[in-house]
Amino acid sequence: MLKEKYNQYSFILDRTARRVKQFAQTAFAQNNFxxxxxxxxxxxxxxxxxxxxxxxxxxxxxxxxxxxxxxIDLLIKKGLAERAVHPSDRRCLTLRITENGVTKINQIAPKVAEFRMQAWQNLSEEDFKDFVRILDTIYTNLTIKDE
Amino acid sequence: MLKEKYNQYSFILDRTARRVKQFAQTAFAQNNFxxxxxxxxxxxxxxxxxxxxxxxxxxxxxxxxxxxxxxIDLLIKKGLAERAVHPSDRRCLTLRITENGVTKINQIAPKVAEFRMQAWQNLSEEDFKDFVRILDTIYTNLTIKDE
DNA sequence: TGACAATTATTAGTATAACAAATATAAGCA
DNA sequence: TGCTTATATTTGTTATACTAATAATTGTCA
Structure with missing residues (x-):
């Protein structure tokens, strides 16, 4: 039963990430992004x-x-991005945000930052540091070693 | 640009949660759960x-x-759960794990705990406490107030 | 009591994303 | 040249998220 807590941590992580994403997605929809x-x-x-x-x-x-x-297909269909061939390796692609896309980014970026802030209330600078460090540790723990 | 970091936090949270889930999902598949x-x-x-x-x-x-x-439909199709009427309110349903389902839980729970552990290496007990507290704060920040 | 509103759960339709396998094209190299 | 590898796309399938609509039941209140 000692290991049960790891299940719980995973659940909390998943639940929180899902809520943050849903919250942003709802805000995106309400603002017709x-x-x-x-x-x-x-x-x-x-x-x-x-x-x-x-x-x-x-x-x-x-x-x-x-x-x-x-x-990317969806972004292209919306006229926000485009593909271009790589200068030296023709297997590769380079991606570019179109002029429309840049306009859109500049328009909505401040609003997105505004929505995002709401999630991070009641937390200290120390918490942010711990947050990033702990999550990065978890991420690294699950990275394939030989790369 | 000050608020840009909140975007980054959201991204880190999403990325980590996704990796933890993918890691577990791959382990589930490899073990034919x-x-x-x-x-x-x-x-x-x-x-x-x-x-x-x-x-x-x-x-x-x-x-x-x-x-x-x-x-639930998927669990029922696999014979792991079943629906039952609520004793006092016939609009409601009660859910039950079948005998097969309980057997399955007992079989795989220890293995799942084993997989899960790998994500939480290199972290202290203090980190776990901070982790839970910070994520719960975020979760609560995004909870609809009037409930 | 009877009409209406609210609650619970399902169903259906659509969109997105994750994963796997196959394909096309190009690059690297013996 | 011929073989292997790398890059990106395509296709198909599955799971989940979201919305709207529906069915069944309960609660409320005139």
């Missing part, structure tokens, strides 16, 4: 790492390639 | 709260009712 949270994350990461290949960006987003491809 | 993590959670919660109604159990699982209904 026409984006899912994952699409928004992808947009931000592509925008901030414009030189990277598709594969690297997928990894940064924490998505596997087919999932990432589909997210 | 024939369950998703969510189905496993539902089973445990139903088993530990046998007197509760469908609605209360859904809430405990952190699922809305249609989603919960579908998870």
């Amino acid at each position: 026409d984006l899912t949270v994952d699409q928004w994350t992808a947009m931000r990461i592509i925008h901030e790492n414009s030189a990277m290949t598709n594969k690297e960006l997928a990894e940064l987003c924490g998505k596997d390639q087919p999932t990432f491809t589909r997210i | 024939d369950l998703t993590v969510d189905q496993w959670t539902a089973m445990r919660i139903i088993h530990e709260n046998s007197a509760m109604t469908n609605k209360e159990l859904a809430e405990l699982c952190g699922k809305d009712q249609p989603t919960f209904t579908r998870i």
